[in-house]
Amino acid sequence: MLRRIWAITQKEFIQLFRERATLILLLVAPLLQLALFASAIHTDVKHIPMVVADQSVNQASRAYLNAFVQSDYFDIVATVASQADLVTAIDNGQASLGILIPPDFAAQVKLGQAQVLMVVDGSDSYTTNSAYNTANAISQSYAVSLIHHSVTPLTMSVRILYNPDLNQLWFIVPGLLAALVQGLTLGLTALAVVREREVGTIEALLVTPIRPVELMLGKTIPNLVIAFANTTSILAVAVFLFGVPFQGNLLLFASLAIIFAFSGLGLGLVISVASQSQMQAQQLSGMFNFVGMFLAGFLFPAYALPPVLRAIGYIFPMTYFLPIVRGIFTKGVGITAIWGQVAAACGLLVVVLFAAARLFRASLD
């Protein structure tokens, strides 16, 4: 049995090394993706283009607008006359936020009842939320600054664990590692079986002593090596290039990463065995990867999902691995804090490998 698995593994390695260009792409592409995503994903939007209709034009209104510019979150891109002009500027995509300061602004401030109008572009959620929240906060703090010598009745003392400076990369990179590894493992094995079916080589394998489970394992092992190399290089780039601190036990992380990669490869095999053509397998793995991003808790926390979607999320290894990677990488916890996830991940691994072998046998008749 071991010799048969080794025969397949060896054959897969030879084929892999023969396609030098593909191999290099497999090893380098995840790093490029990491670099790209890590630089591009910003949940905290700065330099929002803002248009202003200042009908007051005096010291008070200038001071108020100055607070916006000083914050770095807004850039005043145009100054217009009326509310209609504000809306036009947002319609044109010139600005995402418009502020209208009425002519009697200074007088009303003195009376303690000033009002400004904020017009927000509601077509893009990140910008809308960010613009609305930030503009609101700036206005509030400006309002507070107007009340001289007042004593704030409540102050919060905030201590943020693990990432006290709220470094964006620290938030994104560990999850990104999980998302990248899930995507690449799915892709690595998605073609493994269906390719042989399409070119007809499977026909000969079926009449040899090879059993389905041996075929599955033999095809997984070389890909496991690649996936592990990928995980290691992604981790190295995250730590040494992006400076995200690795807090936990590296050995524990490595062994769990192998289980994670293994279940991703297993899921890819299920896709491969269920597919009728390479085209179909590629489409399916792309879809799984995309859906997995949303349901496994990478983009939104999984607990915020409706129950049905959460249930679907359980077929993705990332659902279990995301808390594991954040736990070990960012929080530095040990196995005791994540053993539930680890057990579930192992369970999923067994289920997908069994399903792949079973589906393979069923597809023959």
Place this chain on the structure above:
Amino acid sequence: MSNGTGLDPQQPIVVRNLTKKFGDFVAVDNVSFAVNAGEVFGWLGPNGAGKTTTIRMLLGLLHPTSGSTHVLGLNSATQTKAMHAIVGYMSQQFTLYNDLTAAENIRFYGMVYGLSNRDLRQRQAEIIQMAGLEGREKALTSTLSGGWKQRLALGCAIVHRPKVVFLDEPTAGVDPISRRDFWTLIYAMAKEGVTVLVTTHYMDEAELCQRIGFISQGRLVALDRPGRLKQTQMRGDVLELNVSNPDLAMRILKAAQQSGQLPLDEVALYGAQIHAVVPSAEAYKEVLRALLSTAGIEVRSLERIAPTLEDVFISAVNAPA
């Protein structure tokens, strides 16, 4: 149709009352035969007759609707993997890895069949020699031409020295010289006691088989040595006509066949000659000559000939159920 060939369980290939249905379609219909040890057995029939379906059941890749197959005493359906370890199979499609070298393909299959490293080295050398691939061991399989690929595929199928080998159209699409070389290899195997079941569409290859099973629409319609089939299976005599206008002659004979004017079992063009199967040569020779002469066709020769295997099969296919 079994010509007294009792189904002896000791025989290397035994097929008993084998039936396979796909929905309402009966692909293989109550077929029984057995192949003797060391025999080259031709498994013939038109496309879609059920040849490959039978082989797939023998190999345990398909399960019979009813009946059974045994290979080397092992039930194909229940002892599949044990059987796979001791038989060889070469399928219609080319199944070796094009991105591996010739030697790597042999090595892969050798390992899959559990050969030791020493055995493997010896077999590799033997197969390279058998396939005539000396000096090309390191060539990518995709760069080899048809005949080489075919012989290499055979080599990989017999790397573990199986006692029974199934060859499904092994020579399809290769040149005549390569086909002849391939059959030399088949006979070399048979001489060493290997039982070979082979399918082919080439009639010259069918003549080379020691015994033939002919399947048509799922039913076994003939089973015997090629020489005896020509004597026993042919209903009627074959006339060979050499005429001045074969196309016109064909049209006239076909029309006469369809209208029932002449009881022709079969009319077919073989190159420039026409073969017509009539109930009796003596009774119909002059009838045919008269019919064609009336149409202004010059009949240069009109002779009764010994039937070819092809005539026999066409006759068998057209025989009433």
